[in-house]
Amino acid sequence: MSQNLITEEKVYEELKKAIVETLRVDESSITPESSLINDLGAESLDFLDINYRLEQAFGMKMARHFVLEHIEDMFGEGAAIDEDGRLTEKAIELLKIRFGENVPDLKPGMDMDEVPALLTVKSMTQGVMDILQSLPEKCTKCGGPEWKTEDGVKIKCASCGENAAFTNGDDLIKAWLTRVQEEKKIF
Amino acid sequence: MMQIYQGVDIVDVVKFSKVFNAHRDFVSDIFSGKERAYCMSKRDPSIHFAGRFAAKEAGLKALGIGFSGRGIDHTLKEIEVIAGPSGRPELSFSGWAKKISRKKRIDRLTVSISHSGNYAVATVILTGDK
Ligand SMILES: [Zn+2]
Numbered sequence: 435m436s437q438n439l440i441t442e443e444k445v446y447e448e449l450k451k452a453i454v455e456t457l458r459v460d461e462s463s464i465t466p467e468s469s470l471i472n473d474l475g476a477e478s479l480d481f482l483d484i485n486y487r488l489e490q491a492f493g494m495k496m497a498r499h500f501v502l503e504h505i506e507d508m509f510g511e512g513a514a515i516d517e518d519g520r521l522t523e524k525a526i527e528l529l530k531i532r533f534g535e536n537v538p539d540l541k542p543g544m545d546m547d548e549v550p551a552l553l554t555v556k557s558m559t560q561g562v563m564d565i566l567q568s569l570p571e572k573c574t575k576c577g578g579p580e581w582k583t584e585d586g587v588k589i590k591c592a593s594c595g596e597n598a599a600f601t602n603g604d605d606l607i608k609a610w611l612t613r614v615q616e617e618k619k620i621f
Numbered sequence: 622m623m624q625i626y627q628g629v630d631i632v633d634v635v636k637f638s639k640v641f642n643a644h645r646d647f648v649s650d651i652f653s654g655k656e657r658a659y660c661m662s663k664r665d666p667s668i669h670f671a672g673r674f675a676a677k678e679a680g681l682k683a684l685g686i687g688f689s690g691r692g693i694d695h696t697l698k699e700i701e702v703i704a705g706p707s708g709r710p711e712l713s714f715s716g717w718a719k720k721i722s723r724k725k726r727i728d729r730l731t732v733s734i735s736h737s738g739n740y741a742v743a744t745v746i747l748t749g750d751k
Contacts, residue, residue: 470690471690476690477690478689478690479636479637479674481689481691482640482644482647482651482689482692482693483640483643485692485693486640489646490644496692497692498692498693498695499695500691500694511720515724516724517751518725519684519724519725545687546685546686546687547685547686549687549691550687550688550689551690553690553691
């Protein structure tokens with residue numbers, strides 16, 4: 435982010451707030467390493483609820499398609515998932531680059547449906563940070579170069595007050611995959 | 622050899638309606654135009670939306686994608702429940718859901734939805750030769 439207005443700690447705090455409101459768990463039971471499914475008991479409706487709360491708080495759009503789908507869209511059918519629904523070695527390689535130590539248990543040959551339980555509070559925080567870091571240089575409405583935030587979560591143009599227009603999560607994943615492929619020639 | 626894939630899901634209608642009503646984009650992110658039209662034509666749309674949501678989750682499980690625990694999952698919208706000629710629900714896949722079903726050579730899709738009191742439940746059975 436060109437102007438460091440929202441810190442990772444702030445995103446983590448907001449995510450914890452969304453989790454507490456959605457799952458009715460005690461804030462002290464949430465750690466960065468918590469798996470939302472295994473440790474905090476989240477089900478699918480909770481994921482929708484939490485993600486919509488984050489979108490509203492920060493004024494951005496999360497990805498609607500998981501990285502695995504983007505991999506197959508860009509690099510062809512079978513690139514990420516084999517005929518038995520298992521993750522390919524290349525898919526694991528990419529996920530490891532993307533999530534790093536935030537998701538340590540990725541293994542080639544694992545089933546697709548094992549992935550959601552690996553996602554943690556930390557990996558979700560990272561997902562939000564990636565989007566916030568796409569803050570443009572200038573306001574898309576008036577061209578003003580300064581951003582401000584009053585509540586520490588919503589970034590607005592300092593000149594006209596327009597909400598910052600972040601790149602949406604799916605476009606960021608595509609750009610990231612293009613970059614990684616150029617650098618590492620995985621496919 | 623014929624393979625059978627099964628998925629089941631149960632939805633708390635009160636909880637579903639709370640999340641559904643709290644977020645403006647929910648209905649268009651998750652339900653197709655046809656699904657929206659069908660549910661809205663019913664006396665109590667929320668129970669029908671909840672039933673279809675259960676069917677979508679059951680579909681994800683049957684496909685082996687696992688329940689949607691990655692965020693706002695577009696695959697839910699790609700698993701569409703349409704009312705067949707007799708009124709019985711039928712399942713249709715597009716996008717990523719279709720891609721996965723093609724990998725597994727799935728050629729028959731069946732879905733059944735039921736509700737009672739505060740709960741909606743759905744099962745999906747997929748079969749294919751592999
Ligand atoms: Zn401006």
